[in-house]
Amino acid sequence: MLFIINPDNLDTVSKCFDKYNLQYSIIGKVTDTKHVIIINNGDMIVDLPTKLIANAPLINWPKTKPKYLDSKSVSKPELPVDIKETLLKVLSSPNLADKSWIFQQYDHEVGTNTIVKPGESGASVIRIAPEKFIAISVDGNPSHCYLDPYNGSAGVVAEAMRNVISVGAEPIAMLDHLQFGNPSNSDVFWTFNETIKSISDFCSYIGIPCVGGKVSFYNEDAKTHEAIKPSPVISVAGLIKGEHNLRTRKLHPSRPLIVMVGETFDELGGSEYYSSIGHSQAGIVPQLNFELEKRAQKLVRDSIKVGLFGAVNDCSKGGLIHSLLQMCTISDMGASIDLSSIPSNCKRWDELLFSESHSRFITTIKKENFTNLLNISRNHDIPVSIIGSIGGHDLQVYNKDDNLLSYDLDYIRSYVYDSLSKFMDGRI
Known part of the structure; x- marks a missing residue:
């Protein structure tokens, strides 16, 4: 890894490397010559204008839209007969299961400065100075990126940003790790090109810099040469100023009302729901409206700053029901929701529960503060x-007066917390 630093900070950076026993060396310096000069054993072996290097001609790799994308439209499945069984199938997905089985095997503490630990929110938070914190989130969604590389990839960036915003942070930078098959395959290169374009477009629009990254090609089966799905992984860092701005998923009786921020659309393509019920991996993935995403993120940041929100959680993979259960299980507190109150264009309960639409958050608030929130939302x-509302020890889902679901949290928790270890052990 290469770093460019201010010479005044050399001692500080060196101490950091020494602390972790990392080898390093100073290999050069920045000049005003507008030339890149490389010296080897006293001999100058390169002397080229920076303009020439920075603007090298691009190879026009052949790219074609994969034919599978033209056959990925899908009719809706029949509504499941048993909503309880369906919910447990979705929650048992390794992608949605609680990940503590993984991170508890490692030291995820940094001294005593890990303030929001893994599992407590969609991002972890580390104290870097008194009243100053860094939030870090890592996200990926190959199912969405496979069906729609453009919206899927931009959506991964948006989700990572929402996760750091949910802990009270202002996103300040992002990194990408792009994993693809053989770029000489025109289908693979088309998906790679769409991915790069979408990440660039969204980051430019939202105003967050990409400060580094990595590309990994040739990820394919050695015999069949079948490539992996387009798999961009995005990490976003955010800055929190003031401990009073910190938030987690944890519910508290002082803010008993559950509020949905944003609108839910009929967007189940590539969802965990479709995968869990054995439906074809197809359909329309969530479409990312850049302007809508920007406004929703700003609304949540502004509302946290003025102290309106208690618990905050991004709503994405697994849909509304998964995000709500994350909040309930970590808090050991039940909740009751009415699907008819959700802003949406959906006509079915499975769309409302499991759609993975972007630009949404679940929050909690005091009753007397909702008018203030409405004013902010209009702006x-x-x-x-x-x-x-929150309370009790059951998850209750209504559609007006119709009780669709009633589940004890302890029973649900056994699926959420145990399914990953069972999957890894081959028990499911």
Whole structure:
């Protein structure tokens, strides 16, 4: 890894490397010559204008839209007969299961400065100075990126940003790790090109710099040469100023009302729901509206700063029901919601529960503060709605007066917390 630093900071950086027993060396310096000069054993072996290097001609790799994308439209499945069984199938997905089985095997503490630990929110938070914290999130969604590389890849960046915003941070930078098959395959290169374009477009629009990254090609089966799905992995770092701005998923009785920020659309393509019920991996993935995403993120940041929100959680993989259960299980507190109160264009309960639409958050608030939130939401042109309340020890889902679901949290928790270890052991 290469770093360019201010010479005044050399001693500080060196101490950091020494602390972790990392080898390093100073290999050069920045000049005003507008030339790149490389010296080897006293001999100058390269002397080229920076303009020539920075603007080298691009290879026009052949790229074609994969034919499979033209056959990925899909009719809706029949509504499941048993909503309880369906929910447990979705929650048992390794992609949604609690990941503590993994991170508890490692030291995930940094001294005593890990303030929000893995599992407590969509991002972890580390104290770097008094009243100053860094939030870090890592996200990926190969199912969405396979069906729609452009919207899928930009959506991964947006989700990573929402996760750091949910802990009270202002996103300040992102990194990408792009994993693809053989770039000489025109289908693979088309998906790679769409991925790069979408990440660049969204980051430019939202105003977050990409400060580094890595590309890994030739990820394919050695015999069949079948490539992996387009798999961009995005990490976003955010800055929190003031401990009073820190938030987690944890519910508290002082803010009993559950509020949905943003609108839910009929976007189940590539969802964990479709995968869990054995439906074809197809359909329309969530479409990312850049402007809508920007406004929703700003609304949540502004509301946290003025102290309106208690618990905050991004709503994405697994849909509304998974995000709500994350909050309930970590808090050991039940909740009751009414699907008819959710801002949406959906006509079915499975769309409302499991759609993975972007630009959404679940938050909690005091009743007397909802009018203030409505005023903020009008300023940002983002819908907000009270969809339920917290309390008890059951998860209750209604559609107006119709009780669709009632589950004890302890029973659900056994699926959420145990399914990953069972999957890794081959028990499911």
